[in-house]
Amino acid sequence: MIAEFWFDPSCPYTWTTSRWLVEAATVRPIEIDWRLLSLSVLNENREDDPEGDPDGYLWVPVRVATAVREQHGSAALGRFYEQLWTREETADWIGNFATALENAGLPTELATAGPEWDAAVRRSHEKGIALVGTHVGTPIIAARGTAFFGPVLSRVPRDEEAGRLWDAVVTVAGTPGFHELKGKPPAIHDDHSGHP
Numbered sequence: 001m002i003a004e005f006w007f008d009p010s011c012p013y014t015w016t017t018s019r020w021l022v023e024a025a026t027v028r029p030i031e032i033d034w035r036l037l038s039l040s041v042l043n044e045n046r047e048d049d050p051e052g053d054p055d056g057y058l059w060v061p062v063r064v065a066t067a068v069r070e071q072h073g074s075a076a077l078g079r080f081y082e083q084l085w086t087r088e089e090t091a092d093w094i095g096n097f098a099t100a101l102e103n104a105g106l107p108t109e110l111a112t113a114g115p116e117w118d119a120a121v122r123r124s125h126e127k128g129i130a131l132v133g134t135h136v137g138t139p140i141i142a143a144r145g146t147a148f149f150g151p152v153l154s155r156v157p158r159d160e161e162a163g164r165l166w167d168a169v170v171t172v173a174g175t176p177g178f179h180e181l182k183g184k185p186p187a188i189h190d191d192h193s194g195h196p
Helices: 012-024 039-043 059-072 074-084 097-103 108-112 115-129 159-173
Strands: 002-007 031-036 140-143 146-149
Touching: 002 012, 002 115, 012 159, 031 059, 031 074, 031 115, 039 059, 039 115, 059 074, 059 097, 059 108, 059 115, 074 097, 097 108, 146 159
Parallel strands: 002 031
Antiparallel strands: 002 140, 140 146
C-alpha cells in the first residue's frame, strides 16, 4: 500500500513521525511517497508567527526539498530528508544542505534552490492541505482512502510496535465521523535534534 507522507522538512516532530513511518514500513507492506507541505505557506497570512521565523528561513529547506522532488523523484526526496537530519550531534537543527545532497547521491547545486521553486512549493502544499484542511500542519499522511494529520510523536516506535501504531492510526482515521484524538503531551525540553 502507498502512504503519501506530506511534510515540511524543517519540523523536528515531523522528523520523528517520518522515522516511525519508515520503521512501520519494515513490518507492514507500506511504500512511502514523500511529498511536501510548507509551514511558510501555511502561516503566511497570519498576524502571529507560530514558527518564530520573521526572516523567512523556513522557505530554504522546503525549496531545496522541492527541487529534489521535482527533478529526482520521491525516493530521492526521502534520501535527502534522511541525510538532512543525519548530522553532527553538536548541531542544533537540520544539517548542511549541500552535504545532505551529496550524501544522498544528489547534485549539490540543488542547495542553492531559491524563489524560482516557490510556485512548485505552493502547488504541492495545496494538494496536501486540501486532503485535511488548513486547520492542521505537518505532517499529513494519506493512505487507504483517508488522510490525517500526524501522528505527533515524541519518540520513534520500533519493530512491531511501529506496525501496531500504523494499523491503529489508519483504522481510527478511516472511521466515518472520526475527527480528533490527542494524548498527554510530552515534557517540554529544548532538544530540537529530532532524536527523541
